[in-house]
Amino acid sequence: MGEQQGNTANWFSLDWFRPVTFSNFQWENPILFYAFLLIPLFILIWWVWSLSKKKNLAIALVRKDIKWSASSLLRHIPSLIFLVFVSLIIVALARPQKTNEKVEQWTEGIDIMLVIDISESMQIEDFKPNRLEAAKDVARKFIAGRFQDRIGLVVFSGEAYSRSPLTSDYDLLGEYIDGISFDLIEKGGTAIGSSLAVATNRMRESDSKSKVMILLSDGDNTAGNIDPITAAELASAYDIKIYTIAIGKEGKVPFGKDFFGRTRYVENTLDETTLRKIADIGHGQFYRVSDNKALESVFQLIDKYEKAEIKENRFRDTTDFYPIYLKWAIVFFLFWMMLKSTFVSNVLQD
CATH class of the missing domain: 3.40.50.410 (von Willebrand factor, type A domain)
Structure with missing residues (x-):
């Protein structure tokens, strides 16, 4: 319990996203990782839906005045933040955990x-x-x-x-x-x-x-x-x-x-x-x-x-880490909601 509380207190550490951290977990529901395969399909459907809803404004401009601006890329930030939120939800649902097994032997x-x-x-x-x-x-x-x-x-x-x-x-x-x-x-x-x-x-x-x-x-x-x-x-x-x-x-x-x-x-x-x-x-x-x-x-x-x-008793002590990734998911969701209310989502594409 003390270890779990200590891990919860340090949930904001970026060490939770290191590959070695994920490799040390056991996963209660690993089948949910197949949901990551649906993300590209979701992006494609979203892009097609966005095109169908997009309104074109006819403006007469000289070709030399049409210039591309890097600032137009800012409009993708909310979408990327939302994808991170979805990914963290999947990780949390897969339920990362660590199990320590103690074996007591006697005769x-x-x-x-x-x-x-x-x-x-x-x-x-x-x-x-x-x-x-x-x-x-x-x-x-x-x-x-x-x-x-x-x-x-x-x-x-x-x-x-x-x-x-x-x-x-x-x-x-x-x-x-x-x-x-x-x-x-x-x-x-x-x-x-x-x-x-x-x-x-x-x-x-x-x-x-x-x-x-x-x-x-x-x-x-x-x-x-x-x-x-x-x-x-x-x-x-x-x-x-x-x-x-x-x-x-x-x-x-x-x-x-x-x-x-x-x-x-x-x-x-x-x-x-x-x-x-x-x-x-x-x-x-x-x-x-x-x-x-x-x-x-x-x-x-x-x-x-x-x-x-020789007889033995086995004790399994399982610590769940899904609350850590759930908290990160909430942070990214709030961040996404905030960006949706700012100018970033309304940057025009050339």
Whole structure:
């Protein structure tokens, strides 16, 4: 309303007649612009009618005394003013307007807890540059694709701790992910059960209709004070769906350099059976990935599965500008009426 009042106050500005102004309008009745095609026909009919009504006065003059005067053109000014008036009426009837559409989106959201292994074996380089950095990279991309979901972060090796509570502040969460390193937890080992318990504790009071846990690990449960199966059953009791991702290749995998700078290989072991059982108890899915591309594909698949329905409201704010051109039309009509009462309309043609 304030914008419309401001536009009305500046109706006398010549900017309303700039081509760029007209190109920015939406028109409620654009079909009325065809009326401009009738103007030449109207002029022709008017001219023929004027000729039929014109009275000739016989005057004897010497040809050399007959001269054309530019002042005779002044008689056309009222007609031109009237044509401008008609044109402005057509523009006003076409109803120029601008519409701003505001879209509000919302969703009930999903609570998601990322549970990431940061044990020593995550330094293995079968992923580039290593398993942990590959996991951090896909976690960032996963978060970037979410909308109004709350996401938390748990890291673990020999112990587990909550790196971030459930939050929708994705920038802050990204900083927490960037800060993940192998020295966050001093105790060695892989406490899968403890990590599930910590993540469940963070989510147990959530009232979200959908709660999801994504566990990413490359080893066996070798530490912690709770069995992984027991922890998975506890999570399931709180209606938490669990996806498990086993990261790493089978057999010998590259792990650092030896004394002579040559690539060192170690034997990779992974308790795939336990991770499968955890996913089964949590009514989720188990995935085994052996390179960066496969890991990214799994996160994209989970992202697709765990999408809340996005709802939206659309608000249309329409501002009409026809009063501006109607006011200009009135001005030109009054101007035309005034000229019709002056000598300008009575200038004789030679």
